[in-house]
Amino acid sequence: MALSDNIARFLEELMAAMDGVAEVQRQELASRFSCVPSQINYVLATRFSPEHGFLVESRRGGGGYIRIRRVPVDREGLTMHAVNAIGEAIDPPAAAAFLQNLTAAGALSTLAAHLIAAALSDRALRNIPPPYRDGARAGILKQCLLTML
Amino acid sequence: MALSDNIARFLEELMAAMDGVAEVQRQELASRFSCVPSQINYVLATRFSPEHGFLVESRRGGGGYIRIRRVPVDREGLTMHAVNAIGEAIDPPAAAAFLQNLTAAGALSTLAAHLIAAALSDRALRNIPPPYRDGARAGILKQCLLTML
């Protein structure tokens, strides 16, 4: 297991123990793991980014710190917002965009996204006349998203 | 017996001993068998492919690894059987039966089953004229099942 993984795990455990927020000093943490300080930044950038659902704040100077909090994702809000934004019909690229955005925001698992994408594909809808497909896509997409709540 | 066979056997034994998952480092394994690293990739490609019932994950960089998992049942066979049994159209009760059977057999997670059920519902397909719905259901169901492989 790589050093970065150990640091990440340490931070996650600290966060779990500290009720969702971990506060550390970069230098001290680097010392604990016998690495250069910038290693800490690397870990933060690759494993505690906003995409991963974390918020990082920091301060320099005496008494400086790095604070990491797990940001609760409002899956329900994001999903409802998406459902409302989908009209009565939607074309494949737009549908793909919705799925990607929700996935990136952590409101949808990649498995679910893939599955829904499959259900929306032209290949899946080949039995219905093309004029109806975008309408079908909208209905299926909304129903699937609502089901994930 | 060819080198590739020895490597494959080694990995299978490791997997058996390690409760279904073998984790190795490519370079180290290559050294152990005195071969070039890419030989390992060859073995993975020819004997541990998904078709053979294995799942391979890997990571590069410091602390990198190759992890091989034996995937449980032949989801593939069960799923293909189901896909072939679905005709050009399927009504809601029959679709539900397929999903339930596949789920019971362990070929489908309950999450996936729920999601697919949502995509097949009359509510999801409300934008399509009723005469086309059973056809759409068949197409969507097949495509979704194939995606899960």
Add this chain to the structure above:
DNA sequence: TCTTAATTGGTCAAATTTAGTCAAATTGAA
């Protein structure tokens, strides 16, 4: 109050460590 030193954290790019790909060369069985 200013000025300067000390204390922290941030950035970025190079070096290092792994793994992946692909096609040429080799081998071995039909």
Add this chain to the structure above:
DNA sequence: TTCAATTTGACTAAATTTGACCAATTAAGA
């Protein structure tokens, strides 16, 4: 002999680790 499977190695890609240099904040003196 011939063809498919195997073996190799050169080149590529990705993740991590390290270090030099930069920026912000606070602490201490003048």
